[in-house]
Amino acid sequence: MAHLRLVALDDVVVFPGMPVTLPADVGGDTRAFLIPRHGSGYAKVGVVAEVTERVAIGGRGVASFMPLHRAVPGAAQTGADGVLRVEVEERPDLDPAPAETRALEREYRAVVEEILELRGDDGRISAFVRSITHPGALADTAAYSPDLNFDQKRELLEALEVVERLTLALRLQQERLAELRVRKRIRDEVESGAQKQQREYLLRRQMEAIRKELGENEGSVAEEYRKKIADAAMPPAVQKQAEGELARFERMGESNAEASMIRTYLDWLLAVPWSTRSEERLDPQHAREVLDADHAGLDDVKRRITEYLAVRKLRKERGLTDDRRSGAILTLIGPPGTGKTSIGESIARATGRKFVRMSLGGVRDEAEIRGHRRTYIGALPGRLVRALRDAGTMNPVIMLDEVDKLGADWRGDPSAALLEVLDPAQNHGFQDHYLDVELDLSQVLFLATANVTDTIPGPLLDRMEVIRFDGYTTEEKVAIARDYLWPRQVERHGLDATDVAIDSDVLRLVITHYTREAGVRQLERELGTVLRKTAARVAAGEVPKPVVIDPAAALEALRRPRFHQEVAARTGVPCVATGLAVTGAGGDVLFVEAASMAGKAGLVLTGQLGDVMRESARIALTYVRSHASELGIDEGTFEGREFHVHVPAGAIPKDGPSAGVTMVAALASLLTGRPVKSALGMTGEVTLQGLVLPIGGLKQKVLAAHAAGLTEVILPERNAPDLDDVPTDVREHMRFHPVKTAEEMLALALEPRPLAMAA
Numbered sequence: 098m099a100h101l102r103l104v105a106l107d108d109v110v111v112f113p114g115m116p117v118t119l120p121a122d123v124g125g126d127t128r129a130f131l132i133p134r135h136g137s138g139y140a141k142v143g144v145v146a147e148v149t150e151r152v153a154i155g156g157r158g159v160a161s162f163m164p165l166h167r168a169v170p171g172a173a174q175t176g177a178d179g180v181l182r183v184e185v186e187e188r189p190d191l192d193p194a195p196a197e198t199r200a201l202e203r204e205y206r207a208v209v210e211e212i213l214e215l216r217g218d219d220g221r222i223s224a225f226v227r228s229i230t231h232p233g234a235l236a237d238t239a240a241y242s243p244d245l246n247f248d249q250k251r252e253l254l255e256a257l258e259v260v261e262r263l264t265l266a267l268r269l270q271q272e273r274l275a276e277l278r279v280r281k282r283i284r285d286e287v288e289s290g291a292q293k294q295q296r297e298y299l300l301r302r303q304m305e306a307i308r309k310e311l312g313e314n315e316g317s318v319a320e321e322y323r324k325k326i327a328d329a330a331m332p333p334a335v336q337k338q339a340e341g342e343l344a345r346f347e348r349m350g351e352s353n354a355e356a357s358m359i360r361t362y363l364d365w366l367l368a369v370p371w372s373t374r375s376e377e378r379l380d381p382q383h384a385r386e387v388l389d390a391d392h393a394g395l396d397d398v399k400r401r402i403t404e405y406l407a408v409r410k411l412r413k414e415r416g417l418t419d420d421r422r423s424g425a426i427l428t429l430i431g432p433p434g435t436g437k438t439s440i441g442e443s444i445a446r447a448t449g450r451k452f453v454r455m456s457l458g459g460v461r462d463e464a465e466i467r468g469h470r471r472t473y474i475g476a477l478p479g480r481l482v483r484a485l486r487d488a489g490t491m492n493p494v495i496m497l498d499e500v501d502k503l504g505a506d507w508r509g510d511p512s513a514a515l516l517e518v519l520d521p522a523q524n525h526g527f528q529d530h531y532l533d534v535e536l537d538l539s540q541v542l543f544l545a546t547a548n549v550t551d552t553i554p555g556p557l558l559d560r561m562e563v564i565r566f567d568g569y570t571t572e573e574k575v576a577i578a579r580d581y582l583w584p585r586q587v588e589r590h591g592l593d594a595t596d597v598a599i600d601s602d603v604l605r606l607v608i609t610h611y612t613r614e615a616g617v618r619q620l621e622r623e624l625g626t627v628l629r630k631t632a633a634r635v636a637a638g639e640v641p642k643p644v645v646i647d648p649a650a651a652l653e654a655l656r657r658p659r660f661h662q663e664v665a666a667r668t669g670v671p672c673v674a675t676g677l678a679v680t681g682a683g684g685d686v687l688f689v690e691a692a693s694m695a696g697k698a699g700l701v702l703t704g705q706l707g708d709v710m711r712e713s714a715r716i717a718l719t720y721v722r723s724h725a726s727e728l729g730i731d732e733g734t735f736e737g738r739e740f741h742v743h744v745p746a747g748a749i750p751k752d753g754p755s756a757g758v759t760m761v762a763a764l765a766s767l768l769t770g771r772p773v774k775s776a777l778g779m780t781g782e783v784t785l786q787g788l789v790l791p792i793g794g795l796k797q798k799v800l801a802a803h804a805a806g807l808t809e810v811i812l813p814e815r816n817a818p819d820l821d822d823v824p825t826d827v828r829e830h831m832r833f834h835p836v837k838t839a840e841e842m843l844a845l846a847l848e849p850r851p852l853a854m855a856a
């Protein structure tokens with residue numbers, strides 16, 4: 098048994114074969130006993146080490162040791178030199194090691210190999226491990242592992258038996274291996290997760306490209322919607338709604354019946370051009386040029402439009418925001434074919450906006466405007482949403498055509514919905530029932546058209562700024578035909594200005610003999626007919642160019658004149674008076690015929706007269722009867738006679754009070770035998786007292802009188818200021834007689850002398 102100097106190692110464990118250098122004074126000893134210590138507790142086993150070097154640094158000894166083998170400490174005593182020595186029982190490993198270590202050793206080597214592999218060893222450590230042949234020393238290599246703590250190392254040192262030690266080392270290494278494996282798996286998983294995403298992304302991109310190539314868009318429908326929604330730049334609330342519906346769609350699966358309804362809904366939501374606007378052109382001068390290029394005359398409309406643009410421009414320049422209460426809706430009212438719709442298109446062109454026409458004729462259902470709620474089968478959005486889709490912008494010109502032909506019934510009143518649309522204070526938050534989101538219509542420029550004002554719902558009319566189109570005079574029509582209609586038709590028939598020529602006189606002939614209208618639609622058709630025949634001849638090479646359309650050629654192409662100046666033929670006989678009326682088709686002349694016969698006293702009215710007109714007939718008869726003596730009519734004439742008033746053409750409904758004077762004239766003419774002057778037309782309401790009250794539509798009536806070849810017009814005195822609206826060239830050709838009473842009217846209208854006739 099040896100007595101060796103004790104060197105305590107604080108929190109360090111050394112194993113045989115592992116050289117260490119420590120601050121220790123070993124005197125002249127060649128061997129020492131190194132024992133691990135933690136606090137005041139010593140390990141049960143230490144190592145016997147050879148002192149390989151000793152030096153003194155700064156008065157303290159430092160020594161290098163080569164541990165040789167394990168040893169178990171026994172009793173300790175301090176010697177005479179004051180050095181603590183212990184009695185140690187040396188326990189070198191048995192050599193050769195017991196046979197049962199073989200299997201353990203193989204197992205241990207395998208585990209270590211795997212650990213080294215996982216740690217990415219370059220081969221040096223495994224070569225070192227392989228060079229160790231003794232199983233005991235092999236087990237001690239476990240101590241090199243950086244992962245072992247003091248206690249584990251101490252335990253390893255205390256395992257004196259090789260089998261026990263190797264078993265312990267194996268367990269420790271297996272634990273490390275398991276831990277390393279888990280770490281690697283986690284790392285791999287993280288890594289492969291990232292790679293998988295990348296892979297999926299690439300595959301998706303490829304799939305998309307392939308699908309595009311094949312022109313298919315099956316597959317992930319939801320994905321596509323998501324993309325479209327993201328691209329649509331919707332207002333936040335709308336986008337939220339769209340995303341919500343999409344999520345519902347995804348949960349449901351594509352085959353579900355409701356899924357297709359959601360798709361339809363999303364399609365509509367995406368069809369609204371949420372963020373698209375036309376660049377608005379606010380240049381009044383440019384606008385005027387465009388309007389002039391498309392339409393002759395119509396000065397009033399053009400001025401109103403340019404004023405509107407000028408105001409907007411000014412507000413913009415001054416940095417004023419759009420005033421929500423400022424915009425009344427421009428409403429163009431007038432007979433057919435006077436250019437209402439087409440000037441709407443010009444307005445869009447002049448302001449750089451898109452144009453959409455929305456015909457309201459016959460719309461009786463509020464849902465037509467606002468859409469059906471989605472709970473209805475086959476629900477659809479209303480016309481406004483469709484108009485925006487068609488326009489493709491949020492600021493088009495939308496023309497509400499034929500607002501006078503709106504209906505209303507149990508399905509709800511469409512004009513109520515229109516009211517909201519047209520109200521600038523509300524229409525930035527318009528709700529379509531189907532889309533169920535707020536739609537900003539405040540950028541839309543609304544225009545409306547109608548033939549007459551009477552049937553436009555009152556509250557709607559109230560919000561409108563009415564511009565009247567009263568129809569054109571013959572001369573205006575000649576100008577329109579020459580500058581616009583004729584060139585357009587020439588082009589449409591594949592001809593040009595070198596092929597055909599026409600002069601104003603011929604145009605005038607076509608206008609007066611073949612058309613009877615306030616507008617120019619029929620005129621354009623007739624010109625088309627002329628050109629069709631001409632084009633055929635030009636194509637056949639029959640005639641030298643240019644073909645000049647003279648009156649004969651026009652008559653040949655158009656056959657028999659459709660309209661005769663029938664006024665002269667109809668009047669000039671007693672009992673017939675010429676009235677002036679306004680119908681949906683513009684102004685017109687109408688003839689009132691009166692007759693009497695034996696029978697029970699009374700009044701028969703024919704010609705599809707409305708209630709108001711029937712009443713004027715009764716008033717007229719009463720007036721004539723009560724003023725019989727002034728008119729030189731024998732009271733007895735009325736006894737036992739039945740009167741009949743007829744207004745041709747019998748198939749066309751007529752109404753209104755303005756034929757009053759005409760009825761009085763017809764009855765007075767019948768009873769006095771004095772004919773009504775032949776070139777005279779009249780209009781005015783009559784009261785029982787014989788006062789002549791003002792009427793509407795004077796300009797249209799005068800134009801119609803002029804077109805029909807009349808030269809004199811009797812009108813209520815209070816309408817005299819309206820004559821300012823009548824174009825000068827018409828005014829110059831006619832004489833006007835404003836009257837206050839029926840008496841004045843009769844004095845002017847009846848020829849002084851009766852014709853011999855049978856009443």
Ligand SMILES: Nc1ncnc2c1ncn2[C@@H]1O[C@H](COP(=O)(O)OP(=O)(O)OP(=O)(O)O)[C@@H](O)[C@H]1O
Pocket residue numbers: 391392393394395431432433434435436437438439440546547548577581582616617618621
């Ligand atoms: N002042 C004008 N200058 C040039 N062309 C005109 C003019 N007025 C009308 N037209 C032409 O007459 C045709 C008929 O006009 P449009 O269709 O606009 O009539 P409208 O007033 O809308 O009639 P409706 O009340 O029947 O809808 C169009 O081709 C239009 O270009």
Ligand SMILES: [Mg+2]
Pocket residue numbers: 437438439498546
């Ligand atoms: Mg129209």
